[in-house]
Amino acid sequence: MKPIVIGIAGGSASGKTSIAKKLKEHFSVTKHVVIIRMDDYYKDQSEMPMEERLEANYDHPFAFDMDLLISDVKKLKNGEAIDKPVYDFMNHTRSDYREHIECSDVIVLEGLMTLDNQELRNLLDIKVFVDAPADIRFIRRLVRDVNKRGRNLDHVIDQYMNTVRVMHEQFVEPSKRYADIIIPEGAHNTVAIDLLTTKISSIISASMV
Secondary structure (H helix, E strand, O other): OOEEEEEEEEEEOHHHHHHHHHHHHHOOOOEEEEEEEHHHEEEEOOHHHHHHHOOOOOHHHHEEOHHHHHHHHHHHOOOOOOOEEEEOOOOOEEEEEEEOOOOEEEEEEEOOOOOOHHHOOOOOEEEEEOOHHHHHHHHHHHHHHHHHHOOOOOHHHHHHHHHHHHHHHHHHHHHHHHOOEEEOOHHOHHHHHHHHHHHHHHHHHHHOO
């Protein structure tokens, strides 16, 4: 069976990771599922001073190592294993650790720009966009970045106003038009997730015939 690749895009803190986890929980009973976070493919910035790392625009497509991500997805689709980079959010650069990922039945790729790049889109069997109101996304991002990523309040607000909001409107929101499925309310939308899991199951069944 050829791996099924599901791309999940959406704004920062829209609920992409929660939906990816829901899919893994659902299919892990019968299939091997792996989640690939696009955030881990932020470019390495170890040679940059911390001051420059703090000022970098992490919400622009150029912030990601798209060539490596596309290469890794192609390898997984071809049944090959990869050694995936892991991003260090505390130090704003790629960590020295790499995660070994074996080929899986279902590959879930989630991240801001999952649907923005045409070459990457062409590798996806199902394209999903998670839609959430801007105020909800900002509150979730604020809580996450302060509690889990070592940010302070002023930095989160400044980053949101100067880059996150602008880049969302320029790159993330327009990519919604490429989605096969749009899920409002993220993981709380159980009807949409049920429809998505049913569609994935039908593709898996068809590929086994």
